[in-house]
Amino acid sequence: MSFDRIEEKLSILADAAKYDVSCASSGGKRKNHSKGLGNNTGMGICHSYTEDGRCVSLLKILLTNHCIFDCAYCVTRKSNDIKRAAFKIQEVVDLTINFYRRNYIEGLFLSSGIFKSADYTMERLVAVAKKLRLEENFNGYIHLKSIPGASDELMREAGLYADRLSVNIEIPTISGLQLLAPDKKHEDFIKPMEKVKNEIIQYKAEKKIIKSTPRYAPAGQSTQMIIGATGESDRDIMYSATYYYKKYLMRRVYYSGYIPVLEDNRLPAIGTEVPMLRENRLYQTDWLLRFYGFSVSELLNESHKNLELDIDPKLSWALRNLNLFPIDINTADKRALARVPGIGMTSVNKILQARKFRNLDWTHLKAIGIALNRAQYFITCNSKDFYKKELSAVMLKSKILKNTNSKYNKFFNQQLSLFT
Structure with missing residues (x-):
């Protein structure tokens, strides 16, 4: 395979992966043994920042953008006329190692379109992680996307080689999924989540008795919701997120604002993408629910279904x-x-x-x-x-907004003065 062809694949499949935001490595700890490559100390991957301000990144790609499904919101849907590509297993391994050696990355985030079947795709994702760990002795961070509908056996194997696993539920509600992705079943998303949760619980129990128990997905699992493709309110979204946190012990739920990429009468029109500020407010609400003792019903209710964009x-x-x-x-x-x-x-x-x-x-x-x-x-x-x-x-809201804007304007003017 020529270098030009590898570069072309990388361009296509890295660009296709940009819509997936669930790629932080919080919680992963994998020590380097036997003079191997890499060292994942839980400091964060993919444009995350460590406590000392250091930015760390990962190779974030799809194994392929071929897909057997035709989800209305997805740029890789089978009916979309785009350039297709697929990596071989060894090509992903080689790219990861070569980028790591050049200090471009500190880990791998690998997702994929679904080609042939869920198990066929998941098997290839696992094979990449397995080769990196066993053949290349790679100890950096690995995040694998779990393919909806994949078998329990493959999900178990995936967790033995990856630091984090994630299944994107994609649309916050079952009705929204049925509308925009009629080929997919809600239970296909739930099954791998349940398997990962049970394996993590089992690992923790066995570890107390047998210290040498192989680790399973030490950074846990996460999921992602597309926001704004269907008409769910912020209240609907946060109730869904709370359910996944409690039911499946999610480490993180990510919120990805819908970006119109295709014309479809089931979707918002081109040019009506979700504002970044709505994503930000959802993350703030998520934080309040997990760490500040708030409940969804306190922050969002029947008369207040959506978050205010001008205040937190x-x-x-x-x-x-x-x-x-x-x-x-x-x-x-x-x-x-x-x-x-x-x-x-x-x-x-x-x-x-x-x-x-x-x-x-x-x-x-x-x-x-x-x-x-x-x-x-x-x-x-x-x-x-x-x-x-x-x-x-x-009156209070007006006064606080005025104080806040005045503070930021003062900061901006101070920074501007440094360059004039």
């Missing part, structure tokens, strides 16, 4: 629940502190530690790093000052 979901909730504020920063418990706009969990822990030694005032809070341009309207501390007073929710 925690501030939106606080403005609708002003009766719960202000709280005393020196006496409130951890849960109450975490619900104050402008106070993140790191700051919550700092506050809990600091107030063991003295009552905190505004100066202390500013030093801790909380966003006082928002938090000041929802708290009291060792001071008689309280900035909320009798402001309504509408």
Whole structure:
């Protein structure tokens, strides 16, 4: 195979993989043994950033963009007139090793269109990971996309060689999937998720008894939803995400805004792609549900089905629940502190530690790093000052947005002055 042909395949199949965003490596730890290649220490892959600010990346490609399905939202659907390509197993192995040796990447994210059958495709994905681990002694991060409908045997083998597995549920609701991907069955997505979950549970149980038990998908599993291809509200999306977190022990659920690439009367028109800000608000909501003790029904309900784009979901909730504020920063418990706009969990822990030694005032809070341009309207501390007073929710929102915009404008002008 000529270099030009490999380069052409890489161009086609790397571009086709850009629509899949579920490629972080959080949680993976694979030590290097016997002078092998790579070392996955759980620091993140694919344009993620480590604690010291280092950016790490991976080779992100499809094994092939041939597909037997005709999903309306997918650029690789079988009826779409695009240039097709497929890598051989050894070609992916060679690319990964050569890119790693040149320090271009620190891992591999491998997905694929489905050709011939789910098992045939999954078998080839597993073969790539197996060759890298056993023949090349590669210890870097490997993320494999699980193919819907793949057998339990292949899913088990995949988890022995990959750090993370993921099955994209694609559309948040069953009705949406039936509309846009009638060839696919919801249970085909669920089956591999269930298998991975059970294998992870079994591995953890066996590891307590037999220390040499082979690791299984140490970075867990994830999934991805396409947002905006069908008419689901943000509330529908977050209830679906919560279900997958609880039912299948997902490490992450990713939200990918729909980008119109094909004309289809079942889809939004070309030029009506989902704004990046909606993705951002969904991720913020996801974070609040997993780490801040919120429930979906608190953030989204019958009268508030979609997230506000101009303010973050925690501030939106606080403005609708002003009766719960202000709280005393020196006496409130951890849960109450975490619900104050402008106070993140790191700051919550700092506050809990600091107030063991003295009552905190505004100066202390500013030093801790909380966003006082928002938090000041929802708290009291060792001071008689309280900035909320009798402001309504509408007035508060306007005031906070003005403060926030003023802060960012000041920062922007400071940065601009460095270049003038």
